[in-house]
Amino acid sequence: MSLKGNIGILVGEPMPQVQQIIGKILADNGYEKVRFAEDHSGVIDILRQRETDVTMLDFKMATENTFALLDDILLDRHLYRHPILLLGNKAPIGLIDDAMRLGARDYLNKPFTPYLLMVRLEKILFGAPPKVIKRTAKAGTESAHLGEEVEALPAPHIASQQALAKKLFLDGHKLLKQNYPEKALKKLAAAARVNTLFPEAYKALAEVFRSQGDLARSAQFLSKAAETHAWLGQNDKAKEAFTLSCKVDPACPNPFKTVADHMTGHMIQREVARAYEQALKLTPKDPSVRVALSRSYMESGDKDKAAETLAPIAGKGEIPEDMQHVIMQVRRNDTNGAGRRRQRFSMDGIGPYSGEERRRAKRIPLAEYSARLPHRDDSFQVFDVCALGISFKHGGESFEIGQKLSFDLLTLDGPRAKKVKAVVRRLTPLVVGCELVGLNNKQRDAFTKFLPKQED
Template sequence: MSAKQNIGILVGEPCVPVANIIAKILADNGYRKIAYSTDRDEIFVILKKRETDIALLDFDLAVADRFELIDRIATDRELYHLPLLLMGRGASAAMVAEALRLGGRDYINKPFTPYLLMVRIEKILFGPREPIRRTIFKEKGVNGPDATHPELTPRSEHVTLQIEQARKLYEEGLNLLELRKYDRAIAKFAAAVRVHMLYPEAYVGLAEAFRGQGNLERWGQFMSKAAETCAWLDRDAAASDIFAKTRKLDATAPNPFKTVADHMAGQRNASELERLYTRALELDPHNDAVRLALARVHMEAGRRDEAAGVLSQLSSRGDVPEELRELVLSVTRADARATASTGARVDFIETAAAFDGPEKRRVKRIPLAEYAARLPQREQNFHMIDASALGVSFKHGGESFEIGEELVFDLVSMSGVKVRKMGAVVRRVTPLVVGCELQGLSQDQKEQYAGVIPCDESGEGASG
């Protein structure tokens, strides 16, 4: 018999249909010892019996009357360590943060999928133990446990038995795997993940057993599941390593951080989604779907410049979706207005012409759509935006450039190299564009560059 049947769960949900859905999800996953209540006093009485391993509480119920229920639980010497999973519907970020600070372990937004609910529950029950927050004792003037000694969240006997049962099944599977008894090993590993769904080592065991049978498709599926599970458990390095191994044999393997972030869509947790999609993009920088997802999360969080920066590589290829194109254009316009307000010129730059002495003149910036700057040290071509007598601008495509960075580049076109090894220094970086001042050009380079820039409207070239 699985120890799950003895793990106590309290559901404090005033909406009966929602409570019934939660009960079915728990029963389908092997949990049987479930108590229900919609009254705060009754919830506290049930918890005081100390038969509950985790409480699932409706957010409004938990925070009513200035967090009265959370306070009572968090300041009780017998209950302060009890994990609380709060379930809300569109609660404000500030309220959620305060509820978690006072004693809640996690928050999940309604509606949620059965998979997401079970991941959050089993991460709390079987995942890494966390330090217990005790600030509430001091704030409320309550004598609590000695805060000078770190204390991790305890596990009940039933939770510990469940973990040990999963580990025993996993070790039996490993022994069978070494003996190449693949069918029996698969059965053991599968039983382990039924007992403990967030067990990445067991998924790796399943993958290796299927590979032993020559089934690489199933190997890839379970390796991807192992990587995803590591991402759920915040084991980012392990998730990245497993993903890298899987991608060597399966180019279609899903990005684990994107998978987790996609499951959390609609959870109103912008900071966590930004973290996950950022990790996903670091792991797979050429994945346009990840780039678009991260840009949308930045937009929802009000970070338009970050969104435009993420989209810059797509914008250089014209791949930005219609609903996000205005974002790129608006950020570019705002950047231009900010530049103009500092005294810099957008359409013309006031400078001493580099090619004809100290004469002061207005040098028009010329669009150069057919040209690119090729930076050998970066092994990449960057699409040119415009050029003047003293400088050039090009799209950086998401690459990192620093103010003051010295560059050497070839000015190239479809017909070949126009000017080789031009020197420049980075003077301006925006989410889309790098602006550089030319420096150290030889006379030959100046003449070649002057031949590239077309005449302005008055018939004069850039060099006068």
């Protein structure tokens, strides 16, 4: 029996067809010690034999009767550390959050791909042990999530598999340094088979192929290392591996987008969006990442974020036809909903104003003004302005949320305010909305003078 064959897996699933599918996926990946249960009592009976290392539970089975099955497992003094992977069918996000707070480790939507199931399963088995809460109260009580925090240590046979993977890696790395690439290749490949979530092994394999002049295979394994770091939540290391792979192959895939693409439709939507957000930080000029992130925001009902994400590529022919309605809706709001637009551009953190200062927070259309930014070819036509915020037409040029700007405010008669500091707070296909920050007295006086006074 292989080392993976020693790992006990329980599948709590009422549907025989689903049991067969999961069983085949596990068998194809070397897991031989798999048992099945169709109901609550069957799950508990098997777990009490204490031969199971991880349990996959049907979400409905796990959560019915106020999370009764989760309580029976995670309140047990022998099982409270036991890892549970929930398998649902687009379960309500509130219920998923409750189940995770009560101690479940992860959630997947059915149907899932074999690759995604194995990645999430092996992250639970071979990833860094998380902290878990030793609960003392049942679900539905105020203290259900409270208790002592303890470390979820792996079983000895799982720890031995991790140790074997590390030994194979170190042996292979030593052989590579001694200039025995073929022998190193065998050791490193074995390390990756024992622990598929072992990015250092993939990096070493990339080095083997680089030493043999096979740059294509080298880039392939560097990309695999970057993706594995991303799956493990090691974002900085994923970026480093991506940078290395791009030096070999400029067309290498964005690891965070690869992960998010696998997750789409199968995992909690906010986790998918978080992965795409990391992808956008890594390759902000990639339109496919913007489109994917925008779709993710639309799935979660956040149309404003979806539109902000697409704004920098609006009018460039890179937005799919089925996403055009997102841009069109924002354009209608910009052109026809002036009142709503001004409210939308109100800057966060503005306190209430009264009397003479109140007019300063009102947004005044100022089409005759423009903003001149350093290192930009053209000035930008101002859309509206106040003493606290300004928006201007970006003309298709790229800006980012949170970007810090410095600009001169101009009229035909010359500058009204110089080196005004601002932070980008909002993007639409038409305008950039900025919060003014750190105004000195001269700049504040200039803004106050050119804004027409409004009667309260």
